[in-house]
Amino acid sequence: MEEQYFDEMRQQMAALKAQLDKQEIVSDHLIREIMKVKTKDIRSTKNMCIVATVIGLITIPFNSITHTWSWTFSAVTGFMLLFCLIATFYIHRPVENLNYMTSNLSTVAHVMAKFKKQYDNWLHYVTPALIIPWITWACYEFAWKNASEDVNPFLLTLPIFIGGTIGALIGYYYHCKAVNAAKSILEQLEEK
Amino acid sequence: MKQEEETFARLVREHKSTIYTVCYMFSKDEDEVQDLFQETLINMWKGVKGFREESKIDTWIYRVALNTCLTMERKKKREVKSVPLTMDVNFFEDNDANAKQARQLHQRINQLAYVDRAIVMLWLEGMTYDEIGSVIGITAQNVATKLFRIKEQLKKM
Numbered sequence: 203m204e205e206q207y208f209d210e211m212r213q214q215m216a217a218l219k220a221q222l223d224k225q226e227i228v229s230d231h232l233i234r235e236i237m238k239v240k241t242k243d244i245r246s247t248k249n250m251c252i253v254a255t256v257i258g259l260i261t262i263p264f265n266s267i268t269h270t271w272s273w274t275f276s277a278v279t280g281f282m283l284l285f286c287l288i289a290t291f292y293i294h295r296p297v298e299n300l301n302y303m304t305s306n307l308s309t310v311a312h313v314m315a316k317f318k319k320q321y322d323n324w325l326h327y328v329t330p331a332l333i334i335p336w337i338t339w340a341c342y343e344f345a346w347k348n349a350s351e352d353v354n355p356f357l358l359t360l361p362i363f364i365g366g367t368i369g370a371l372i373g374y375y376y377h378c379k380a381v382n383a384a385k386s387i388l389e390q391l392e393e394k
Numbered sequence: 395m396k397q398e399e400e401t402f403a404r405l406v407r408e409h410k411s412t413i414y415t416v417c418y419m420f421s422k423d424e425d426e427v428q429d430l431f432q433e434t435l436i437n438m439w440k441g442v443k444g445f446r447e448e449s450k451i452d453t454w455i456y457r458v459a460l461n462t463c464l465t466m467e468r469k470k471k472r473e474v475k476s477v478p479l480t481m482d483v484n485f486f487e488d489n490d491a492n493a494k495q496a497r498q499l500h501q502r503i504n505q506l507a508y509v510d511r512a513i514v515m516l517w518l519e520g521m522t523y524d525e526i527g528s529v530i531g532i533t534a535q536n537v538a539t540k541l542f543r544i545k546e547q548l549k550k551m
Contacts, residue, residue: 211502218415221483227410
């Protein structure tokens with residue numbers, strides 16, 4: 203009885219493949235279109251980090267030239283951006299190196315789990331450790347250190363908080379995008 | 395035509411039914427099959443340069459197809475302009491005996507978890523436990539244990 207059940211499944215599989223063998227399925231047109239694809243991947247999160255770092259490295263020294271904030275602050279900010287960029291490359295590298303030819307499903311699961319864990323650690327520990335001191339220092343530089351006495355320094359911190367909120371929302375969007383992609387893969391592999 | 399283009403075109407034509415079967419078993423409708431099929435071909439094309447003829451072709455094809463079904467974002471914008479597959483049948487909608495049989499197999503397999511689906515498909519294709527293990531990344535012993543559990547699950551359906 204048991205064997206009959208699985209024999210039926212085997213026959214269904216064989217019949218399906220036999221019917222598919224009779225079909226053309228792939229036209230020359232489709233093969234030509236596929237071969238136009240260059241071997242590049244869309245790495246939006248990483249590309250976003252590169253763009254943000256380049257913009258930061260260009261604009262931050264400009265603020266020092268105009269005496270908005272000190273050169274020390276610019277240098278530390280530059281190092282911080284470079285550190286974030288290097289960390290992003292480091293976290294993304296194993297995922298990008300996942301080779302479809304040699305990777306089995308367990309390897310994919312392992313790489314994705316590590317990627318998600320590193321991203322979560324970055325959000326929960328590294329981001330607050332970098333952002334809180336940086337924002338505090340930025341407020342001091344921008345609103346207190348060089349501000350004239352007739353302007354309320356708290357008003358001057360407003361642009362920093364608005365800019366910071368926009369930056370945080372963009373960063374969180376890209377964080378969620380990357381983590382959700384890894385999470386959906388892991389959920390499929392771990393579903394019972 | 396370059397060597398790799400010839401190899402790719404040959405592999406696709408020879409193994410089109412295997413690729414389609416994997417995509418079919420991991421899809422909910424014909425559009426999804428078409429998306430997964432095209433994405434699998436793209437990944438095969440990206441990987442064909444490094445493909446060594448001495449490695450087992452079936453294993454390679456299954457790895458590419460299964461990894462694509464697992465990792466592809468279903469709503470992702472297509473990398474190639476949409477070229478429909480050349481098919482006279484639609485296993486999701488046709489009502490002839492063959493389509494009904496295919497649908498019954500799809501319903502049985504589709505109720506399993508992702509890895510279980512992959513294991514049972516490879517087993518139905520006649521692969522050995524070692525070969526299944528190398529695609530999934532587990533030992534042959536582990537494949538046997540999982541397969542026993544999957545069979546019990548399938549019998550209850």
